[in-house]
Each structure stands twice: as C-alpha cells, then as structure tokens.
Amino acid sequence: MRGVRPVLMAGLVLMTAACSNMQPWVKPYERDRLADPIMAWDRDAISSGYLDHIRESREGSRGATGSAGGGCGCN
Amino acid sequence: MKLAPARRAIGRAATAAALLLIRATCADVLPDDRADLFYSKYSGGGMDITGESVAVRKKFTENFAISGNYFVDKVSGASIDVLSQASQIKDERIQKSATLEFVHDKTTYNATYQTSVERDYRSDTSSVSLKQDMFGDLTTLSLAFANTVDKIGENNGTAFVPVITWLGHASSRSYDIDLSQILTKNLIGGVNFNVITDQGYLANPYRSVRFLDAQNPAKGYSLASQTYPDTRTSTAIQFEAKYFLPYRAAVTGSFRYFRDTWSIVGKTFELDYTHPLSNVWILEGRLRYYTQNHADFYSDLFAFADEYRFEGRDQDLAAQDNYTIGAKATYAFLPNGWKIFKRATVTLDASRITFHYKDFRNIKDFGLPQYQPGTEPLYQFNATVYQVYMSMFF
Secondary structure, eight states, X not given: OTTHHHHHHHHHHHHHHXXXXXXXXXXXXXXXXXXXXXXXXXXXXXXXXXXXXXXXXXXXXXXXXXXXXXXXXXX | OTHHHHHHHHHHHHHHHHHHHHHTTTSOOOOOOEEEEEEEEEEETTEEEEEEEEEEEEEEETTEEEEEEEEEXXXXXXXXXXXXXXXXXXXXXXXXXXXXXXXXTTEEEEEEEEEEEETTEEEEEEEEEEEEEETTTTEEEEEEEEEEEEEEEEXXXXXXXXXXXXXXXXXXXXXXXXXXXXXXXXXXXXXXXXXXXXXXXXXXXXXXXXXXXXXXXXXXXXXXXXXXXXXXXXXXXXXXXXEEOSSSOEEEEEEEEEEETTOOEEEEEEEEEEEEETTTEEEEEEXXXXXXXXXXXXXXXXXXTTOSSSBBOOGGGSOEEEEEEEEEEEEEEOTTOBTTBSEEEEEEEEEEEEEEEEEEEOTTTOOTTTSOTTOSOEEEEEEEEEEEEEEEEO
C-alpha cells in the first residue's frame, strides 16, 4: 500500500494539472525550431508505412511504429 | 539565383507551420491538403516487388478532412523457403484505404477503413484513433484501436492459372497508446506502446517444416505443412527522441523492445540524421539494427515427422540480425505555386538491408552429398529498397 500512494499522488497531480490553466515551460513563441519541418516525427506516412510493411513481413516483431498496412507478405 | 523563390517558399512554409503551432494553443488544426504519387521497388532474397500508390487528402472545412489511398504491389519471384519447394510466383496486392478526420478544440478524431486484396489473401481493417493536446500543448496523447479480419488461401495452381484453396480466417486487434512530449526548445520525446492479439489461422501456407527422413535418401529430409498455435499476443514499446542541433539539423534516436507469447524477443535500434540545404533540399541518413531470437516452436530441422504439436520453419520466426543503411533526399519545387498547388516536393529514398539468419539454413543451394541435413550454410541475403515520390500541397 505504501508503494501505491506515490503513484496515486502523481496521478492526482497530473489530473489536476490537466484541468488547470497550466503555464508551459516552453512558450508557444519559443517553438519555432520545433515547428521546423525537419522536426516532424514522420514527414511521409506512405513511405514509412511501406518500409514498416516490408520489415513486418520479414521480422517477428511488429507494432509501436505506426500502421504497417495489410496483406500477408507470404511469398 | 533561381533558388531564391524556393527558399522564400520554404521560409514561408516554416513560418506558417510555426504560426499553426502557436495557433494550436487555442485550438488544434488540420495539416495542409496534399496529393502524393509514390513508386517503390524492393529487390532481394529472390523477390522483386514494385509498389505504386496515389494518395489525396482534402479539407472540406477547417475541422473536417477526408483522405484516400490506392496502393498496388506487384510481386514476382519468391523467397528462399518458397523456392525450396515450389515454383516462382507472380502476384498482385491492391490496398485501398479511406480516412475521415475531425478536429474539435484540442482533440483530433480519426476513423479509417482499409482493405487489402490478393488472389489468395484478403485483409480488412477498421481503425479509430483520438489525439489530444494538453498541458499547454507540450504533451500530445494518442489512443488508437484497430480490428483486422484476414481470409487466408493457398494457390495450388500456377502463377497464370491459379487454383485457390481457402484455408481459414484470422482476426487481429491492435491497441496503441502514444505520448509525445516537448521537453525543451530543441528536444521532443515520445513513447509508443502497442498490444496486438491474433486468433485463427496464423501460419504461412507457402512455407514448410522439414524433418529427417531416411525414406528420402536423395535429400535426407522431407517437407511437411507448418502447424502454428491459433493465438498470439504481442507487446511492443518504443522510446524515441528528436533533437534540433545547434545548427539547422535534427537527430533522432529510437529503441523498440518487442516480445510475444511465441517467445520471440526483438530489439530495434535506429538513428536518423536530417540536414536541410539551402532551404530547398532536405537530406536524411539513417542506420537501423534489428535482432531477434527464434519462436519456441521454430526449428530448422525436426528429428522426425510431427515431433511436436506446433512446428514452424518460417524464416521470420528464426533467430536473425539485420542491418539497414538508408538515405533520403527531398527537393522542394514550385516555390510560386502552380494552378491549385501552393508548393511541391519530390523525394528519392534508398535503403540497403542485410539479413543474417542464425538458425535458418540455405537448403535451396546446398545439400547432399556435400552437406548433411542440418549442416548447410546459414542463409543470408541483401535487399535494396528504392522509393520515389512526389508530394503536392494545396
């Protein structure tokens, strides 16, 4: 029970923070670098989805990279 | 210089993106409309696959968009374990998808239907997702669910006169939680967590197990159908970070850990470097390393027929390492726009992948009398993947 309490407290703080008018530590006008296209997680979804499909057809691992498309890759 | 207008266009795009991000503190917005033409070619391990795709994404109001994608894969040749027992294959896969996107305040809702059809395989996926910006837009939380139903068949005819036998169905459910966090003015972090459960016919009908067989003196072994478990549950977690360097360039690092109820544990490490040039080019290089152990019912050679209840010799269930080195160049053009298009980019992407198997042997090229069953050289091959695509924004 002692171990659960900090987790509950952290959850409570997070929930309260989500409802409050929280001040971001990186202000919107400080995000010009983050808005640069080179900082996008995935600039070309079709291309990365295709590479994921190739990998998932040849590796045992899957998931946690975005969608990989359907199909069997049986051949 | 003729490139000046293009630079200005990229500069305007970056400013617009920054403004959109600032505006996102008030409400989330949908990205620009775009159309993509895509061509790809994969060669390796005896297979050639070409892919062609067209995708269009269009906003109908400020908070509602529809997108569609049509993708055709053409396969010729076959992988080593298919060639070890059967003739070459020619096949085509057609994948279509449609997505609806709706934004309300800081929440983006997404619904997608995707269908993928081959002569001997059909896959239908319905998915929904929700993305929420919070904590002053420093944090983005995404939740996604996908349900897939597959129908699996086997072509017992030829490439030109197919005779399809339908073997069964499989269903799959995928649950995703993604968290993206702005950490500093130059650093973004992300965590993706995914669970997939499968049920039904999960084996690959074109691949076989082999077992020692004294009744077959020419080879010393015989082949038989694979028998997979009917269920599989996998868990994957990926950590990633993207950093804006002191000069205008970005570096991305990621690590993914995967495990499933077939006892496969996989680890993926990836490092990307992105470097713009003259505001017209974006150059990207990437390195990827992947390693996994084998599934608990996998063996390259079983001692006798039906040795175990579940048996597999599919090469993607074998222990393996693979290495990828890749490069990508994106060129921005139409800086002043053309007709309805505001700007456009063309991209060339090339990857080289080297696969090393640790317990999957090359029985196509090696065998008796030089190699006793189970002593053939381990299989390895190289694959190249080329992609060329044009994106037009409007």
